[in-house]
Amino acid sequence: MAQPRVIVIGAGPSGVRCAETLVAAGLRPIVVDENRRDGGQIYRRQPENFTRPYTKLYGTEAEKAQALHGSFEALRGKIDYLPETLAWNIAEGKVHVTSNGRTKALSYDALVICSGATDRLMPVKGWHYAGTYSLGASQIALKAQACAIGSQVVFMGSGPLLYLVASQYVKAGANVVAVLDTSPFMRRVAALPKLLARPDVLRNGFALVSSLKRAGVQVLTGITPLEIKGSPDAGVHGVVIRDSRGNERSFDCDAVAMGYHLRPETQLADLARCAFRFDHETRQWLPETGEDGRTSVPGVYLAGDGMKVLGADAAEIGGRLAAMAVLKDFKLPVAEDELQTLRKEQARMDRFRQGLVQAFPWPAQQAAQLPDEAIVCRCEAITVGELRRTVHEKGAQEANRAKALCRVGMGRCQGRYCGHAGAEIIAQAAGVQLEQVGRLRGQAPVKPLSMAVREEVE
Amino acid sequence: MSQRFVRLGEANRARVRIRIDGHPAEALAGDTLMVAVLNNARQLRESEFGDGRRAGFCLMGACQDCWVWTADGTRLRACTTVVEEGMHIITKQPEATWPNLA
Numbered sequence: 001m002a003q004p005r006v007i008v009i010g011a012g013p014s015g016v017r018c019a020e021t022l023v024a025a026g027l028r029p030i031v032v033d034e035n036r037r038d039g040g041q042i043y044r045r046q047p048e049n050f051t052r053p054y055t056k057l058y059g060t061e062a063e064k065a066q067a068l069h070g071s072f073e074a075l076r077g078k079i080d081y082l083p084e085t086l087a088w089n090i091a092e093g094k095v096h097v098t099s100n101g102r103t104k105a106l107s108y109d110a111l112v113i114c115s116g117a118t119d120r121l122m123p124v125k126g127w128h129y130a131g132t133y134s135l136g137a138s139q140i141a142l143k144a145q146a147c148a149i150g151s152q153v154v155f156m157g158s159g160p161l162l163y164l165v166a167s168q169y170v171k172a173g174a175n176v177v178a179v180l181d182t183s184p185f186m187r188r189v190a191a192l193p194k195l196l197a198r199p200d201v202l203r204n205g206f207a208l209v210s211s212l213k214r215a216g217v218q219v220l221t222g223i224t225p226l227e228i229k230g231s232p233d234a235g236v237h238g239v240v241i242r243d244s245r246g247n248e249r250s251f252d253c254d255a256v257a258m259g260y261h262l263r264p265e266t267q268l269a270d271l272a273r274c275a276f277r278f279d280h281e282t283r284q285w286l287p288e289t290g291e292d293g294r295t296s297v298p299g300v301y302l303a304g305d306g307m308k309v310l311g312a313d314a315a316e317i318g319g320r321l322a323a324m325a326v327l328k329d330f331k332l333p334v335a336e337d338e339l340q341t342l343r344k345e346q347a348r349m350d351r352f353r354q355g356l357v358q359a360f361p362w363p364a365q366q367a368a369q370l371p372d373e374a375i376v377c378r379c380e381a382i383t384v385g386e387l388r389r390t391v392h393e394k395g396a397q398e399a400n401r402a403k404a405l406c407r408v409g410m411g412r413c414q415g416r417y418c419g420h421a422g423a424e425i426i427a428q429a430a431g432v433q434l435e436q437v438g439r440l441r442g443q444a445p446v447k448p449l450s451m452a453v454r455e456e457v458e
Numbered sequence: 459m460s461q462r463f464v465r466l467g468e469a470n471r472a473r474v475r476i477r478i479d480g481h482p483a484e485a486l487a488g489d490t491l492m493v494a495v496l497n498n499a500r501q502l503r504e505s506e507f508g509d510g511r512r513a514g515f516c517l518m519g520a521c522q523d524c525w526v527w528t529a530d531g532t533r534l535r536a537c538t539t540v541v542e543e544g545m546h547i548i549t550k551q552p553e554a555t556w557p558n559l560a
Contacts (some may be wrong), residue, residue, distance in 0.1 A: 342461055
């Protein structure tokens with residue numbers, strides 16, 4: 001047969017390595033990426049007229065970032081690259097993409113979705129005030145634009161990114177008020193055996209925490225967020241928490257960076273009709289994937305954080321594995337020894353991931369403690385109380401039913417930032433297991449699309 | 459204070475002149491529209507649901523909280539738009555708001 005037509009969605013670590021592996025096998029994949037430049041979010045590139053060197057931008061990961069960008073440069077002319085292009089639907093064997101007000105449908109023999117992840121958020125009262133940003137946002141402001149999100153910044157949430165971004169802010173000269181981690185310190189100790197799967201990364205983590213402390217930043221673990229103080233007009237002016245000893249404490253600030261690790265962007269996999277499974281470990285629905293990123297749908301593959309949050313290094317491996325799965329399925333030759341090495345390496349990455357999940361858990365218990373007046377849906381200012389009433393008074397015990405009745409998950413973010421917390425709130429209010437609440441269905445377009453876009457026939 | 463973001467470097471870039479709510483303002487070439495506005499103002503827009511001013515949230519094109527109005531009535535996603543000379547951004551809600559009165 002003729003060469004299979006492969007579409008790779010995403011030009012982050014997994015998308016780039018996937019495309020590279022396909023090109024090395026003699027294929028010419030189409031690479032669709034929403035961003036202006038390659039690198040994804042983790043290795044996001046600054047605009048061309050910025051001058052900071054790699055070491056300053058990416059710290060300990062500078063070599064990996066440079067290598068990935070270099071690999072992508074080398075692919076120019078060997079792939080069909082569609083930057084600033086959003087894949088907004090997958091239907092009937094075609095990927096619908098849009099850029100510059102035009103949309104078209106691309107057919108494929110194989111589709112590799114490398115859609116990455118966004119911050120996983122648990123609301124807190126006051127998180128809708130101007131000056132609250134996702135943790136990822138705070139990093140992008142610095143990395144891609146050389147800005148801090150405020151003049152006094154509090155980092156609150158959990159996960160390795162919390163410490164990484166806070167220390168990047170300190171290094172860049174920003175004023176970091178405090179790092180407030182919901183995970184109790186002992187969880188980290190208990191997770192050590194798994195985290196030792198990647199001793200170098202663990203060592204970097206320790207170094208980050210001690211550099212923060214050396215810089216005089218307060219680092220608190222085992223905290224409970226109570227409120228982001230502020231006003232509708234002036235925005236954020238402080239954070240109130242309960243510390244691990246049960247004392248209420250306040251921190252003055254004009255910006256809060258918040259996040260609880262990441263959640264995969266699974267809408268496209270959903271639209272491609274991939275089967276999902278409930279992951280008890282992280283309390284969320286994830287696409288069901290077999291070896292090397294094969295999904296339940298023949299011809300559709302997943303790689304990187306969009307499949308399962310394993311981090312950037314594992315995303316590079318995942319991209320290669322998915323490409324090899326494509327090649328194998330089309331009866332094209334694959335280097336078996338390399339495949340075995342990559343699989344082994346990925347198993348080690350997964351062990352480390354389990355350690356992170358254990359060390360920095362999703363704070364599910366906070367959902368029950370949220371006051372009724374806290375906003376859960378930032379898009380449309382819908383409160384936790386309204387969602388609870390939808391459960392109690394209208395009998396909605398399933399996520400999509402609740403969404404239909406009170407619009408939590410219906411706004412412009414399409415449930416990306418309220419969905420997981422909303423499900424926890426529903427489960428708690430209804431007295432059912434989280435799994436029974438189900439998951440918000442992916443809907444096309446996966447991001448808002450102007451009615452004025454014109455469809456082109458390929 | 460009249461700005462929300464703080465520049466920590468890359469200051470030697472060409473100046474770009476824009477207007478915010480009718481007032482002249484200065485941005486730098488390569489700024490996103492969001493960074494251009496928030497280095498001159500405390501907010502990008504007002505929530506149409508009446509809960510106050512907003513200044514964006516995710517910076518990666520996922521939350522859609524940073525859509526701003528231009529003076530000529532078009533809307534731009536500020537975190538993924540590059541600032542251009544002469545842009546005129548309106549940070550006030552130009553249409554009706556739908557507050558929660560419960």
